[in-house]
Amino acid sequence: MSDGTFCSSCRTPIAIDCDEAGVRLPCPNCGALYRTVQISIVETLHALDGTGMKVKRPRVKKPILEQFDKPSYSHSRKEYVRHVRVIDREEDKYLEMVSPYGSEEAIHHCEEPLSQHVGHGSAKSQKATADQRKVSDFTPQRIDGEGADEGASSEP
Template identity: 35%
Template sequence: MEETNIICEECGASLTDMNARCPNCNSEKKIVHLHFEERIGPMYESISGKKVDLSLPSKKKIVEKFFDGHDQSADGDWVYKKQIISREKDYYFEEVKISQGKIIHFCEEPLSEHRNHGSAKFKK
């Protein structure tokens, strides 16, 4: 938000046009007061990464992936999500919490048993 207040330096009259002369005393001298205000909304942070084994074929190079932080859910709300997918340890972990800390989704199981979830449930 930005506010500007312009006052004639000679007679103190309140002015509306910074480029015009004062209508009371015909002075060009002005005092300009500027007020700036900036508001920042909530900040969302996350980190993700992957472990790669270059000796494996291209589709199997990524042996582990992780995500930790805020993510936007399908309905547009922001949630906290922690996810670990490890092929080398046969491990899958996912926990999703709303802003009040309540867990809305939790899954921890061997990756080999993690089937028909997310986008995988549409594959034939």
């Protein structure tokens, strides 16, 4: 049955429910004043899923193999994209691919030896962050004034 207003008693479609004064008109078929309003709502849902795995060895801190293939939202493209990453520490391989779903077009492709994949994530240089800190930022100060630099007086 399609959307619309129907007589609740005989299910006859009612085209005009009220007159100009706002008074409900009786059903032309059975004379009843009860109405049923039917409204249909249709939504479409698209589900995306992904997979991921890590292979670990006993007494080895990092996984020897990490791999995932999952949806990731691209803010620049305003859509979900397929994100594939493989990190193989035993074979020294790094692979990362980003592409739109249902397309062979590559938005991003990086395939190189893992040892040469630097400047990303945990491979970023720790030296730069250490250089940003100053030793004086970490010098402890005592509240009572004791332990100040030698030769400096705590009195004005």
